[in-house]
Every structure is written in structure tokens, then in C-alpha cells.
Amino acid sequence: MKKVGRLTVYFNIRQKIIFYVYLVISPILILITTFILISNYKDTKNQQIEADSNVVRSLDKSITVIQTELSDLSVYICINSDIGAILTSSHPEELNEDSRLWYNRAPMKIILDIIALKGYIKTMAIYPENGVNAYLRGIDSSVHLSDIGTVRQTDTYKKAVEMRGDIVWKRVSQGTGSIYRANYTDKIVMCREIFDMSKKEKLGYLVLGVNEEKYTDLCKNAIQQENEGIVILSSEGSELTRYGTVDEKILSYISGEEYLKQDHKKRAVYFEHDSYNVFCSQEQKKGVIVCKMVPKSNSDKQLNNIIIAPVLMLIGMLVGLWPLLKLISNIISSPLQRLCVAMDKFQGGDFNQQVAVESQDEIGEVTACFNQMVLSIKELIDRNYVMALREKESELSALQAQINPHFLYNTLDSLYWRTQSEGNEELAEDILALSQLFRLVLGQGKGIISVGMEKELIANYLHIQKMRFNKRLEYEIDIDEDIMEESIPKLILQPFVENAIIHGFEHSEKGGFLKITGKRQENNLIFSIRDNGIGMTEEQIAAIWNVEDSKRYVGQRIGRYAIKNVRERLELKYRENFSLTITSRPSEGTEVTIILMSPVPT
Numbered sequence: 001m002k003k004v005g006r007l008t009v010y011f012n013i014r015q016k017i018i019f020y021v022y023l024v025i026s027p028i029l030i031l032i033t034t035f036i037l038i039s040n041y042k043d044t045k046n047q048q049i050e051a052d053s054n055v056v057r058s059l060d061k062s063i064t065v066i067q068t069e070l071s072d073l074s075v076y077i078c079i080n081s082d083i084g085a086i087l088t089s090s091h092p093e094e095l096n097e098d099s100r101l102w103y104n105r106a107p108m109k110i111i112l113d114i115i116a117l118k119g120y121i122k123t124m125a126i127y128p129e130n131g132v133n134a135y136l137r138g139i140d141s142s143v144h145l146s147d148i149g150t151v152r153q154t155d156t157y158k159k160a161v162e163m164r165g166d167i168v169w170k171r172v173s174q175g176t177g178s179i180y181r182a183n184y185t186d187k188i189v190m191c192r193e194i195f196d197m198s199k200k201e202k203l204g205y206l207v208l209g210v211n212e213e214k215y216t217d218l219c220k221n222a223i224q225q226e227n228e229g230i231v232i233l234s235s236e237g238s239e240l241t242r243y244g245t246v247d248e249k250i251l252s253y254i255s256g257e258e259y260l261k262q263d264h265k266k267r268a269v270y271f272e273h274d275s276y277n278v279f280c281s282q283e284q285k286k287g288v289i290v291c292k293m294v295p296k297s298n299s300d301k302q303l304n305n306i307i308i309a310p311v312l313m314l315i316g317m318l319v320g321l322w323p324l325l326k327l328i329s330n331i332i333s334s335p336l337q338r339l340c341v342a343m344d345k346f347q348g349g350d351f352n353q354q355v356a357v358e359s360q361d362e363i364g365e366v367t368a369c370f371n372q373m374v375l376s377i378k379e380l381i382d383r384n385y386v387m388a389l390r391e392k393e394s395e396l397s398a399l400q401a402q403i404n405p406h407f408l409y410n411t412l413d414s415l416y417w418r419t420q421s422e423g424n425e426e427l428a429e430d431i432l433a434l435s436q437l438f439r440l441v442l443g444q445g446k447g448i449i450s451v452g453m454e455k456e457l458i459a460n461y462l463h464i465q466k467m468r469f470n471k472r473l474e475y476e477i478d479i480d481e482d483i484m485e486e487s488i489p490k491l492i493l494q495p496f497v498e499n500a501i502i503h504g505f506e507h508s509e510k511g512g513f514l515k516i517t518g519k520r521q522e523n524n525l526i527f528s529i530r531d532n533g534i535g536m537t538e539e540q541i542a543a544i545w546n547v548e549d550s551k552r553y554v555g556q557r558i559g560r561y562a563i564k565n566v567r568e569r570l571e572l573k574y575r576e577n578f579s580l581t582i583t584s585r586p587s588e589g590t591e592v593t594i595i596l597m598s599p600v601p602t
Contacts, residue, residue, distance in 0.1 A: 013336055014329040021325050026318065033314040040306050048299050052279045052292060053269050055222045060281040060290040062218050063232060066120065067288065070190045070208050071167060073114060077126065077206055078165075078194050082106045087194060087203040092131035102126075102135040115139070122187060123180075123209035126194075127151055129202045143182040144207065154178040157205060160193045166286065167192045169234040171241060172209070179207060186212040188240050212241050219243035225298055233289040236260070240288065247293050250278055254291050264289075272296075335363045339370060351378040379575075451518060451525075452484035458497055458516060465501050472511025473501065479518035483525060488596065489573055493527055495562040496592045500531040512589075525596040532589040541582050570594075 011019060077083055083106045086095060095101050102108050115121045115137075125144040126135040136144045145151050152158075156178055160168045168191045172179055179189055187209040194204035219230045220243060229244035237255040250273050253259055259267075264282040271278050277299060279292040335358060342353040353374050355367050455477060462475050497516065505512040517528045544563050570578045577597040584590035 013332070014326070017329040017332060018322075018325045022318070022321070025321065029314055029317055033310045036310045037307055040310065044306050045299065049270050049277070049279075052277070052294060053281075056269070056279040056281040056290050056292045057283075059218055059222045059230070059292075060283050060288065063215065063290065064283050064287050066210065066214065067167075067169070067190070069118060070121070070210065073111070073121075074167065074190065074192055074206055074208060077111065078192075080107060083126070084203070086132055087128050087130060088196075089130060089132060092128070096131075096133050101133065106135075108135070112137070120210050120214040121208060122185065122211045123189075123207070125205075125207040127205040127207075129204055140185055140211070141182075142180050142184050142187075142209070145179065145181055148205070151205060156189075156191050157193075160191045160205065161202065163193070164199055165193060165195050169238070169240055169288070171212070171239060179209075186241075188212055188215060215241040216243055222292060227295050228298065229293045231291050231293075233291070235282070235286045235289065237289075245293070247274075247276055249274065250276060250291070250293055254278075254280065254289065332363070335359070335367060339363075339367055342370065346374060351381065447490055448487050449490045450484060451479065451486045451488055454488060454490070454493055455479050455484070455518075457491075458494055461494060461497065462514070469501075469505065469511065473505060473514070474511070475514040475516070477516045479516070479527075480520060483518060483520050486520075486525060488525070489569055491562075492566050492570065492594065493529065495566055496529040499563060500529060500533060500590065500592075503533070503536075505531070505533050523597070527594040527596075528591060530589065530591040535586045535588050535590055536582075536584040537586055541584060544582070570596075 086101070086105055089095055095105075098104060111124075115124065122138070122140040123142050123144065124135070124137045127148045128134065129148070131148075134144075134146060134148060136146060138144065145154075156168060156170055170179075170189045170191065172183060172187045172189050174183055174186050177183060179191075190206075190208045190210070192206050193202055194206055195201065196203055215232060219232070219241065222230055223244045227245050229242065229246035231242040231246050231251055231254075232240045233255055234240055237257075237260050239251070239255065253273065264285055267280060267282065269279060269281060271280075275296050277294045277296055279294070280289060282289045335355075339355050342355045346353045351374060354371050357364050357367050357371070459477060462473075462477075466473055466475075493516065497514065500512075500514055505514075512531055512533050514529070514531045517530075519526055545567070567580050570580060574596060579593070579595040579597070581593045582590065583593075
């Protein structure tokens, strides 16, 4: 597995899914295909063996039927009393004087009718041993040997005598031979000696000839391909007929003594010999041996055809898996790809990345975790980095204004004591209020102060503005004592007070009234700054929140720029746990409401 892991280290997730599925599925499919191949191979081979064995047995039975019919006919001839009378006559000379002896004294007409019905019996010869003239019949014009003395010299005759009444089968080719003086067709000949009932005295010799085409026609039906062959042997191993391609080595084996000595019932119906599958059948002990020889290459071709189908099925399944796996890998990898794109953008500084969670699986969990991580990091950056940046910007603004707080405090204190010593109490109080205001705004470097300190800051600021506007400005500060020690962000009320004076009263001749309230309601702190100034339209209120960052610190007047800054600071500190609303109507005044829903974070 380590080697496989090293192999796939540079694969993307789609390629890995496809690779590992093929790695797992392919062996399974190969095993299934191999099992099917082996099973089909065995089944098909068994079916072929069974089919060829049945063909051979069927051929054996068909030939056995023919030979049984010949045997029955020969038995009829041997036991017929009329024929027996001729064969046992002691006056052969008298019988030979009748030229139609066999037709007049024997049932030859019946026998010929039987032969005619069979159709395949072409010759018949009955040779009496007592000197009576032989009965010779050649339906196909073949001519038998006529002299019993000549016949007795043939091997076939001698074998028939030796068999003492049992049948001898022999193949006789076209032309002359030991049985025929003239033979016009290839024949399978049945020969037997006719004995008396005690089988001590020879009475005659019977020969029946069957056209070999009858055997050949039966063999043709058992052959499927030209390179197959069939051979039919007698029970003694002599060849009677053949058809197709016969292997001489196999023929030599089955006609040999080793094979013939085996019990015909125990012989293997099927066996392999060199490059051949051999099928043999022998229904009866004295019956023929039918042998079919099939080259193994024939069955291999059929078996190869069987192999092709499962192999093609395997290839088709493996190829068919490709688009399916590609679809599945796309389904799995697409969310990951979107997640990777979002991560790249996040790495580039885009902290607003959020990926849609489309499933509840592991990928969905990873996506949800990423989304939460982005929110947490953004929140952390906003809470720390942005706040620090804002503070730095404030310091920069102070530097740009070239304000030295300590120099300013000392100067104001000097002016205060000077006016105090000169008896100008009102001016001294104004200078003191201004000094305390600067100390609260610029001093201590704290971003979180108490409600009481914010109230003092507003009071000093309004005292100074009262000096400016004199009787045109009236104000009231009503903040409950029980919330004075609560902590709030610095300068979240003063910008709205300044905005009310500058924009609400500065251009008004009649002056105005400003009221600042603060109270606790359940766990919330509620602050309100209400004035009766010139008011604002909805568009003017919307412009407060839409001011561009590049213009936020332009100029030294606080105005709407500081108001938007207040809301951003509250968002950083309280997140969703605050409310800041502005309601106003032209010529009726403006009210700002701030609700802090939980204690300020430390």
C-alpha cells in the first residue's frame, strides 16, 4: 500500500477516486469473470463430451439394429426346415437336377421379400456342405464364388467354422476378393457356418452382404466438421467402415489386443489420446465398436468462443465504469474544488469567503468548519487588528493636528489660574471645562470607560458649547445613577451630541434644546440623544451610513463620519448585541437611540 500511496501522491482527488475504485473493483470483476469462465468452460466441455458420447451411442444403436436384422434373417435361414432339408439331404445329385431347387423347395420368395424390404442387403449366398448346388443371389450384380471347395480355402470360412455358428463380420472392398468373384460395391459382409442342432455337423455356409453406404450414411450424420472421423470395428477389432479423418494411431490402439480385452461395459466412453478427444461405444459383447475421433482444436474453438463473451463483458464493465466514476468523482470533488478556491481567496486576504454546504457528509462538515473558521478569524481580525488599526489612525490624526496633550493641559491650567487670579470666574470655569474635556478625550489611552466618565465628557463639551451659543442652547442630562459604573466604549454618545449642535442648531436663529438620557431596562442599557433642531430626511440619514472610507477622516469636523465610526466600533465590540437607530423629520428634530444588550466585552 505504501508503494501505491507513493504512486498516487501527485494525483488529484478525482484521479485518486477513479484509481482506487479500479484498484478495488478490477480484481473482483476479474475473479467473477474467471469463475464464470471456468464454470462455463467446464459446463461447455461436459456438454460437448455428453453430446459426442450420445452421438456415438446413437450411431452404435443404429448399426446394432442393422446387424440384429441381418442376424435375425440368418437365424431364420438356419432354422428353416425346408432349407434344413436341402442341407441335410443324402441325395444331392437328385436335388441338383432341379434348376429351380431353391425356389421350389425353400421359402426363397419370402426371404427375397424381406431383403427387398430392408433395401440395404445386396447379396446372399447359401453354400450346402452336402454337395447341393449353392444358392447365389447378387442384387447389385455382384458375383459370389460358386464352388464350395474354393470357399473352404478362404480365411473368412475358416474363421466362421472356428466360431461354430457365431457371426463373423468382414469388410469387402469393391473388386475381387475371397468372397466375391466380382464385387461392384464396398460391402459389410456377415458370414456364419450352419450347424446341426448339436453343432457337431456342418450343414452349410451363409454369406449376407450389406451395402457399405448404409453404414456411411449413418456416420455422416455423426460428423460435424471435416477433420473429425468415425471408424466402426467388429468385436474382434477388424475395421468394417470409416468416414472422415481417422487417426491411425488411435485406430491401432482401439483395434489392439489391450483395448479389446477390456470389458465392453467398463470401457471409458470418453478418453483423450494425443491431440484427439476419443468417444467409443459397444452396446453388445459381440456387437460393433463405434469410435469417433474429434481433434481437441475443434472443442478449443468452441470454448474460445465461450471465453470471448465474459472477457468482453469484463472489458465492457471496466470501460463502462469510467464515465460513472468520472461523474461520481466530480460530485465528490466539486465541493472540495470550490472549497480550495475559497481557501485560495481567503489566503489572498478575502475574509468574506463562505462556501455553500450542500450535504451533511464529511465534505459538508469540512465546508461548515471552513465557513466557521473564516467567520472566527474575521471576527478575531476585526476585534484586534481593525481596532488596533483604528487606534493607529486616531493617533495619526492627532499627530497630523500636531497636538501635544501635555502641552495643551499645562497651557489650559495656566490660563485657568490666571483668569481665576484676575477674578474672572466665568471664563475660568469655561477654561476648566475645556481642560477636563481634553483630558477625557485625549488622556489615559482607554477605549472602554464608565458611563459616568462619558456623562462628564458630554457635560464638559456642552458647557463649552453653551459658552459659544449662550442663550440659544439649552440642554438636559438625565442618566440614572445605577448605571454610572457600567462600562461602555469611549465616545459613543458625544459624536451624536456634537452632530445635534453642529447640524441641528448652528444655522438656526431660534436656538434649540438637547436632552441626553440613560437608563437600564432589564439587562440592557438604553441611551437617547434627542434635539428639536432642523431634522433630516431619509436620504440624509442613509448618507450617514454610506460615507466612503477615503473621506472618513477628511477635515476636523466630526459629523456623519464619526457617527458611522461609532456604529462600526459597536459592531466590533457587541457584534449583534446592540441597536443604533436614528429617527428624524425635517423641522421637527432628531432622536438617536442606542441599546446595548449585554455588558461590553473586555
